[in-house]
Amino acid sequence: MTPFRFWLPVLLLCLVQPAYCQTSPSFGSEWSFARYLADKDAVDEAGFVLRHIDQKRLTTPQRDSLVYLRGWLAYGAKSLDSASQYLLRVSETSSFYVKSQYFGAYCLAFDHHRDSARAVMQYLPAPDSTLSELKAFQQAGLALLQRQYTRYDSLRQQFNYTSYALSAEETRLDAYRRGLSAEKRRSPVLAGMLSAVVPGLGKIYAGKPKQGIAAFLPVLTLGLLTWEGYRKDGPTSLRFLGFGSLFTVFYAGNIWGSAVSVKVRRDEFNRGYDNKILFDMHIPLRNLLNR
Amino acid sequence: MxxxxxxxxxxxxxxxxxxxxxxxxxxxxxxxxxxxxxxxxxxxxxxxxxxxxxxxxxxxxxxxxxxxxxxxxxxxxxxxxxxxxxxxxxxxxxxxxxxxxxxxxAGQFENTLSLVERLPYLHPDVPPVPMLLAVRVLALNELQRWPAADTAYHELAALVTANTLLPNPYRELPRLKSEKKAQWLSTFIPGAGQLYAGRPGEAALSILIQSAGLYFGIASYINSYYLSAWGIGAGLFGSFHAGGVRRAEVLVRQRNQQRANAFNAQLRQQVVELIK
The missing domain is CATH 1.25.40 (Serine Threonine Protein Phosphatase 5, Tetratricopeptide repeat)
Structure with a gap:
């Protein structure tokens, strides 16, 4: 009876102490807690918990789980550079490997690291037919982002247009392909020349009709004022010289602006298509892998 | 066992x-x-x-x-x-x-009102609390719903004090000016909208610039510089006139906000005193 009386308080202390003090929580509990926080959108708190996990004592699967969650948090916070770095560090043996690779590659593509994304996408795991099609879809999307139409045409041969998660996006990607190849290549030199003939015409040619009209009116007004100064006060008058200088600046500026507006319009066009492609590349990733 | x-x-x-x-x-x-x-x-x-x-x-x-x-x-x-x-x-x-x-x-005043108004339905047994009534008054003030704020203020006063002779802060509401009136004034009398908004300096500047444009236009026209009269005189006058109309509206809006803020700050003080 005496030993029992002695050991009972010791046993009680052993049971209560770890629960109360929580001195060294296990990796599993901390990771589950961080995941719970991430699901609750408590990103700061989840990041805090993950940063305070001692990485030196972790096994490879634990390290994989840790970098996956850090990557996933960064992805949720739209820090795509960090997200891709973390996600692509997940090793092949991890259960998060497939998801991490696909999302990591997408983050690279979104972040304009298109060549790196292509290198990663070549080795994306595709254990079944759906993922195989998804891999082809992602590669095809990237090919469109890089405007490599021949590569896109060869990759789209793997589209089945039957999967619930991919068919709509595949059809849309084909439409983007047609839209991109139908783009009229406008020449900045021709835009400048048109604006030299009729101020603002180059901007209308570039696809900015309102800007063209807005550019035409001040140049026309200054031209008329210069002509009036010349006709009434002669070529040496201050009126003629003043308005003439202003007219020259506006006229030359309009020519330069028309040439630039071709590039601006082209960038807008490309950006619009890039956003649509990236959006459609993202939908099947979320539907198929974010479970 | x-x-x-x-x-x-x-x-x-x-x-x-x-x-x-x-x-x-x-x-x-x-x-x-x-x-x-x-x-x-x-x-x-x-x-x-x-x-x-x-x-x-x-x-x-x-x-x-x-x-x-x-x-x-x-x-x-x-x-x-x-x-x-x-x-x-x-x-x-x-x-x-x-x-x-x-x-x-958080400045979510509509949300505040909605949350406060839900409480009596969700917790019918809990009597009204002065702090929540005060928050309701303050949120109504921020939304410039003075009549509702007045009623809520009196509810709060009745709850926290038996003194019915308390001065009514809503007797003198901030006099807010009309943005539309400022626009109309500036449209027909240059600078009048700015003057109405209580900015005589800006009114004088607006009158000066618009008059300069008008003068240049008329002088050019008299001297047979028709294109200059149109291109510079009318152009300057038209631009500054349209700008003046818009500016008068902005000034009145700013002025109203300042008055409402000053009134709210004073009232906030009174409400805090009331619930202390």
Missing amino acids: TTRFCLICTFLCGICSIGKGQIIAGDSLVASGQYVAARVEYERALFGSTEPDAVFAASVGKARCLKQQGLYAPAVTFLNGQLQSNLPDSLLYQLRYEQVLCAYL
């Missing part, structure tokens, strides 16, 4: 103390100003405990941390997630009370 009972009690005691320990840890972190760490501890308590008291204490603790960090809108969202039906009614009420305060501090 006794040993088994002791062990069960110990186990339950250990489990219950997990949440409490983390709340204590969170409280001490708050005291030392480590709010993010404290938020983590409170979340840990929420993660590991389903005991209503622990859930409540952790929820309030985290909400207070967010308030200390000025993250009022996230505090509203967080408390929204914590309003679980398995908490007792009294604790739910306190969480909702905290949420109202956070919503007001």
